[in-house]
Amino acid sequence: MTLNRGDKLRYLDKRRGSMPFAAHHAQQQQQHPHRRSMPVDERELRASLPPSPTDGQQLAPHLMRCASYHPFTEDEAQPQSGGWASDSSDSVISSGSDSERGLYKVVLLGEHGVGKTSLARIFGGVEDCPEAEEAGNTYDRSIVVDDEEASLVVFDIWEQGDNQWLQNHCMKMGDAYIIVYSVTDKVSFEKASELRIQLRRARQAEDIPIILVGNKSDLVRSREVSVEEGRACAVVFDCKFIETSAALHHNVQDLFEGIVRQIRLRKDSKEDNARRMANTKRRESISQKAKRFLGRIVAKNNKKMAFKVKSKSCHDLSVL
Numbered sequence: 202m203t204l205n206r207g208d209k210l211r212y213l214d215k216r217r218g219s220m221p222f223a224a225h226h227a228q229q230q231q232q233h234p235h236r237r238s239m240p241v242d243e244r245e246l247r248a249s250l251p252p253s254p255t256d257g258q259q260l261a262p263h264l265m266r267c268a269s270y271h272p273f274t275e276d277e278a279q280p281q282s283g284g285w286a287s288d289s290s291d292s293v294i295s296s297g298s299d300s301e302r303g304l305y306k307v308v309l310l311g312e313h314g315v316g317k318t319s320l321a322r323i324f325g326g327v328e329d330c331p332e333a334e335e336a337g338n339t340y341d342r343s344i345v346v347d348d349e350e351a352s353l354v355v356f357d358i359w360e361q362g363d364n365q366w367l368q369n370h371c372m373k374m375g376d377a378y379i380i381v382y383s384v385t386d387k388v389s390f391e392k393a394s395e396l397r398i399q400l401r402r403a404r405q406a407e408d409i410p411i412i413l414v415g416n417k418s419d420l421v422r423s424r425e426v427s428v429e430e431g432r433a434c435a436v437v438f439d440c441k442f443i444e445t446s447a448a449l450h451h452n453v454q455d456l457f458e459g460i461v462r463q464i465r466l467r468k469d470s471k472e473d474n475a476r477r478m479a480n481t482k483r484r485e486s487i488s489q490k491a492k493r494f495l496g497r498i499v500a501k502n503n504k505k506m507a508f509k510v511k512s513k514s515c516h517d518l519s520v521l
């Protein structure tokens with residue numbers, strides 16, 4: 202959706218229904234769409250974070266309803282109960298970050314017209330709804346991936362141009378990022394690389410899940426970016442890669458499931474590392490420490506090998 206500059210923020214006060222991916226679409230249409238409200242301006246957007254998830258009412262075997270978000274008004278300096286209210290009345294407020302509570306913020310980045318909104322609307326299940334144009338720019342829902350529920354809030358608020366505050370905010374707020382380009386537009390592909398660099402700068406020490414998405418793969422005749430170029434870019438920028446077609450709903454579900462898997466894999470490996478470090482520190486002798494040190498040097502020399510392995514795995518969204 203191409204909006205005039207400023208439109209995206211202006212739309213933030215609108216409400217958005219949550220519905221399923223295509224496979225469940227017909228079934229979901231009969232159910233009540235879940236709605237959420239968004240902040241009206243920058244002040245409220247700032248105040249609105251972080252929300253907390255509380256509810257997951259079953260909508261379909263694969264997709265579930267997610268908690269509603271209520272932005273704070275000026276008079277509400279901090280929400281009494283965490284800023285989220287579930288559709289059911291029994292909101293439970295817990296301490297800890299959103300990601301600790303299993304709510305993940307996924308931010309879409311990319312040039313104008315590459316298909317960010319189309320992908321987000323498919324995720325939100327509202328692409329064919331008459332209210333889609335009226336709706337806001339965030340899409341929240343819970344999805345079941347590998348038999349485990351995860352709640353995602355997908356933010357389609359990125360704006361190219363000179364809204365520095367919004368851009369900085371986008372770069373900092375995400376638990377995961379989807380950088381979209383159009384395979385029919387080389388400039389958008391180059392922009393995707395720039396965005397990856399910007400993101401790396403903004404989140405230097407962090408290992409955030411990022412998926413590079415080549416959208417519009419259905420437009421075969423006007424393709425300007427090959428699959429190989431996309432994959433090579435993902436390897437260089439150390440992120441995952443997938444081609445999608447929002448028009449055909451191709452790979453869109455895999456994309457959002459993939460982002461959940463990438464988030465989980467990092468979370469698991471962080472926990473494993475912490476556990477391993479604690480154990481190692483306790484037991485490690487000097488000779489073992491020396492071995493580990495040498496191991497690291499050898500690993501550095503094997504970078505070329507690592508590159509090859511990575512290029513094979515960058516399209517596999519279920520591994521690190």
Ligand SMILES: Nc1nc2c(ncn2[C@@H]2O[C@H](COP(=O)(O)OP(=O)(O)OP(=O)(O)O)[C@@H](O)[C@H]2O)c(=O)[nH]1
Binds near residue numbers: 416417419
């Ligand atoms: N053929 C084809 N068209 C697509 C696809 N995805 C999006 N489009 C079309 O491309 C145009 C732009 O799509 P949007 O989803 O609005 O793109 P956007 O990135 O949100 O654009 P901005 O809101 O301007 O940043 C629309 O006309 C879409 O229908 C796709 O996979 N295939």
